[in-house]
Amino acid sequence: MSDFAIEVNALRKSFGGRAALDGLDLRVPAGSIFGFLGRNGAGKTTTIKVLMGMLRADGGAARVFGLDAGDPAQSVEARRRIGFVTEDKELYPYMTVEQIIRFTRPFFPKWRDDLERRYLKMFDLPPKKKIDILSKGMRSKLMLLIAVCHSAELLILDEPTDGLDPAAVEDVLRELVAIAGSQGTTIFFSSHQLNEVEQIADNICIVDKGRAVVAGVLDDLKARYQRFHVVLESELAAPVRWVDGVEHVRQEGRTVSILASGNAEGIVRQIESLPGASVERFPVGLKEIFLEKVRSDENALV
Amino acid sequence: MLWYKAWLETRWRMLLPAGMIFFALFTGHQSKGRLHFGPGSMLGVVGLFWLTAPLTLAGSGLRTEAPFQAVKGLHGSTYFTLSLPVSRLRLFASRTALGILETAGILVAVCGIAVAVFPELRGLATAADGFRYMATLLLCSLGYFGFSTLLSTFVDQQWQVLIAVGTIFLSLWLGVSGRLPRSLDMFAAMGPASPLINHAMPWGAVALSVGAGIVFLLAALRVVQARQY
Numbered sequence: 001m002s003d004f005a006i007e008v009n010a011l012r013k014s015f016g017g018r019a020a021l022d023g024l025d026l027r028v029p030a031g032s033i034f035g036f037l038g039r040n041g042a043g044k045t046t047t048i049k050v051l052m053g054m055l056r057a058d059g060g061a062a063r064v065f066g067l068d069a070g071d072p073a074q075s076v077e078a079r080r081r082i083g084f085v086t087e088d089k090e091l092y093p094y095m096t097v098e099q100i101i102r103f104t105r106p107f108f109p110k111w112r113d114d115l116e117r118r119y120l121k122m123f124d125l126p127p128k129k130k131i132d133i134l135s136k137g138m139r140s141k142l143m144l145l146i147a148v149c150h151s152a153e154l155l156i157l158d159e160p161t162d163g164l165d166p167a168a169v170e171d172v173l174r175e176l177v178a179i180a181g182s183q184g185t186t187i188f189f190s191s192h193q194l195n196e197v198e199q200i201a202d203n204i205c206i207v208d209k210g211r212a213v214v215a216g217v218l219d220d221l222k223a224r225y226q227r228f229h230v231v232l233e234s235e236l237a238a239p240v241r242w243v244d245g246v247e248h249v250r251q252e253g254r255t256v257s258i259l260a261s262g263n264a265e266g267i268v269r270q271i272e273s274l275p276g277a278s279v280e281r282f283p284v285g286l287k288e289i290f291l292e293k294v295r296s297d298e299n300a301l302v
Numbered sequence: 303m304l305w306y307k308a309w310l311e312t313r314w315r316m317l318l319p320a321g322m323i324f325f326a327l328f329t330g331h332q333s334k335g336r337l338h339f340g341p342g343s344m345l346g347v348v349g350l351f352w353l354t355a356p357l358t359l360a361g362s363g364l365r366t367e368a369p370f371q372a373v374k375g376l377h378g379s380t381y382f383t384l385s386l387p388v389s390r391l392r393l394f395a396s397r398t399a400l401g402i403l404e405t406a407g408i409l410v411a412v413c414g415i416a417v418a419v420f421p422e423l424r425g426l427a428t429a430a431d432g433f434r435y436m437a438t439l440l441l442c443s444l445g446y447f448g449f450s451t452l453l454s455t456f457v458d459q460q461w462q463v464l465i466a467v468g469t470i471f472l473s474l475w476l477g478v479s480g481r482l483p484r485s486l487d488m489f490a491a492m493g494p495a496s497p498l499i500n501h502a503m504p505w506g507a508v509a510l511s512v513g514a515g516i517v518f519l520l521a522a523l524r525v526v527q528a529r530q531y
Contacts, residue, residue, distance in 0.1 A: 052385055053384070056530055073389070079386065086381040087381075088381070090382065091379050092379050094310050102306075103307055108387075
């Protein structure tokens with residue numbers, strides 16, 4: 001059996017000639033909490049739809065538990081093991097909370113009644129209320145309940161905390177960590193909330209323009225990425241050919257800001273070779289990595 | 303459980319066609335002796351209203367599961383449905399089968415009430431003719447049911463019903479204007495040429511409707527299976 005719950009290789013998908021996925025590669029280790037990040041339109045939801053069998057890729061391969069997501073029969077098998085929260089949190093408006101749980105339960109033989117009771121209480125979901133009068137936040141909670149209670153091996157969550165108040169966000173994040181820890185469930189979630197991702201994810205992938213631009217274990221990435229603030233004696237007369245590891249350089253007058261993804265010692269040596277340079281190192285957070293990777297910067301030198 | 307979902311989704315839709323047919327029957331009953339058309343024409347009117355049943359109860363296109371959602375570029379609860387571990391064939395088949403069953407249910411109720419309201423119908427025809435009449439109504443509705451189902455793969459629910467109603471009037475016009483052979487005219491088959499009047503099945507119209515219904519349903523299934531959401 002593969003060590004990866006999700007494997008995506010060179011995935012391509014276009015809509016009307018515009019590439020939504022442009023050779024995306026992705027590996028989601030089994031049992032991990034995997035944050036899938038990107039700007040609006042970067043290809044996150046398209047990737048999720050391909051994984052769920054709702055969209056067919058134009059090229060490449062997408063596998064969930066080794067099953068081909070593009071094959072209808074294999075996709076049904078995969079979906080038995082997936083709990084899914086959709087981006088728009090739309091459920092059947094004509095059903096009550098109780099009815100949609102009763103409807104969903106038979107599709108999943110390993111339904112957990114104990115978890116159902118627990119989350120109904122914890123999320124304060126009214127069983128007799130119709131879904132069409134629930135807020136988006138309440139629908140998010142209901143979708144999470146459904147996704148979690150069927151003992152899914154993989155949770156695919158598209159913006160799971162969208163519409164939740166801060167207290168509910170904390171509750172949900174804590175539960176996700178508990179589920180991953182206690183049941184070994186793989187959690188693959190997309191989010192714009194970088195602080196949430198940083199709080200619970202152990203692996204991340206940043207996608208931009210349909211390609212993975214950064215991927216890996218979050219702690220490793222944070223250890224690898226550093227920012228160097230350099231103050232020079234005078235402005236650089238000519239462009240510098242930076243050593244390996246320099247990801248991004250921005251210069252304003254005598255000040256140079258360098259984002260590096262490795263080779264810190266080599267970079268320091270190069271900086272120290274510049275006339276009158278003083279350098280300071282700073283750790284880099286996920287937000288900074290994300291912004292540097294997805295934002296186009298006219299002042300960038302690398 | 304897909305049946306349960308389909309039932310909750312469509313049960314209120316049964317009221318529209320049932321109400322229209324009961325209205326037609328009630329009006330006919332109140333106007334007894336004052337109408338200038340015979341039972342054949344009355345049956346034709348009932349047949350016209352009857353066809354609203356398959357139109358409103360068809361819908362397995364999965365384009366959207368909430369009215370007006372597609373107009374806004376949304377899919378309603380379709381994504382949740384597609385995330386269930388169920389093939390699209392099964393989703394389509396359960397919804398279609400329930401739509402046909404609900405249509406048949408309305409038919410039985412309407413025919414039972416019609417016989418009670420119009421005692422003269424009992425003199426017009428035998429019980430066998432009555433069953434043939436019900437079979438004719440159901441089979442003649444299949445073509446419209448299939449067409450409405452196919453429409454539901456492309457357009458939102460409100461447009462589906464509107465376009466399908468337009469198709470009913472088009473086929474009515476084709477029959478009335480003589481552009482369609484009488485043997486293939488659905489409204490003749492459900493009215494003046496129905497088993498209640500002619501004591502025989504209108505096989506031409508029935509075959510056309512069933513054939514068209516199968517073709518439309520298969521086409522709708524192909525669309526549902528191939529469609530990307």
